[in-house]
Amino acid sequence: MKRKLFVPIIITLVTILVVGVAFYGVQRYVADRNFDTIDHALKSVIDLQASAVYNGYFAWTGLYDLIMEGKLAEANELAQDAKESFPLIDSLEIGQGIPPEENFVITLDGELLRIEYPIRNDDETKTAPNTFAVTVIQAQNLLDIVSPHEFRIDTVHGRKTIYGIPVSPSVPFFSLWNIAFMALLTSLIVWFILQHYFRKSDFFLDTRGLESIIYLFEQTEKVSASHSRNVAIFALFVGKKLGFKGKRLKNLYVAALLHDIGKIGVSTSIVTKTGKLDSKEFAQMKQHPVISARILRSFKEFEHLSNIVLHHHEREDGSGYPDGLKGKEIPLESKIIAVVDVFEALVGERPYRNPIHPSSAFEKMKQMPLDQRIVNVLIEHYGELGTFKPPRWVLSYSPWMFAS
Helix, strand or coil, X not given: CHHHHHHHHHHHHHHHHHHHHHHHHHHHHHHHHHHHHHHHHHHHHHHHHHHHHHHHHHECHHHHHHHHCCCHHHHHHHHCHHHHHCXXXXXXEEEECCCCCCCCEEXXXXXXXXXXXXXXXXXXXXXXXXXXXXXXXXXXHHHHHHCCXXXXXXXXXXXXXXXXXXXXXXXXXXXXXXHHHHHXXXXXXXXXXXXXXXXCCHHHHXXXXXXXXXXXXXXXXXXXXXXXXXXXXXXXXXXHHCCCCHHHHHHHHHHHHCCCHHHHHCCHHHHCCCCCCCHHHHHHHCCHHHHHHHHHHCCCCCHHHHHHHHCCCCCCECCCCCCCCEHHHCCHHHHHHHHHHHHHHHHCCECCECCCCHHHHHHHHHCCCCCHHHHHHHHHHHHHHHHCCCCCCCCCCCCCCCCC
């Protein structure tokens, strides 16, 4: 009798121990993978913002000229506009000192990130001597954008990221007592937990930085960011109808998602203006594809998409910008984004005008110097858009519905 009772107890205890150790190992493994993801996302967001601030404000002849004329106070006042465009920036100051040789240099000071910039002219051939700009970002605010409620600053036990920010999970590992209790709920629950952790999408982990970039863009200009998400879904829909598959389809989607990212380097007052832009304002707005391409080229994982976003405002007759390309000179992916970009602008909600019906939009587009083969594909298959299900790797999808 004692033996019959003893054996099940031993087996149960051994099972609990093995499952407990395995569960703890899974937690450790997931924490390590999540840390690598957060590390990549932090680097992407920090580098993106630093690159955008440099290109938009500190590679600017207007600011450079003020520095060279000794008007430091006026230069400081002019540069403060960056704080409105980039909500993560706590403070910005232009002062005396040796400027960095690189476009920006990032250092950690306690829980603050300091990013130093040289001040140059538009074509970056001249650098203001003995002057540099510095922006300060609260590391915890940055962490909250990249991974809300998942990680916290921990200067005592935290593991350091690539820029030295010490972070720890906000929620600690389960205690051994909790692990033992969960192990007793049957092996089915254990199997479910393992499936939950090991069947995560690799694409999600690899593109966490991309989602953080889009989130940062949304904080700067919500209408443009919403437009970009819709354009990305439309581009995906049209791309599939044109036979795009695999990596080429993913590249089209990501390029469409980031095609307007350069607007964070254009003055907020111009991007959000409800009336018609004057010639100077339009000239600055026309720079956003160039800035988008420049930003993407600064990221190894996105640089191959820079040509696509650079040419999404080109037109078949050469009337587009920035290079006035015609017909076959324009990449096919850029043509697709051009078509769906115009379509979304016509049928999408805007604070300064009402959307038009898709059928009216199609009539207007037939008269535009767009690739009419792509326009016809969109018209022919538009009725299927309401039931279109994007691939599982599409993270930014929000169901889009139009009245038929």
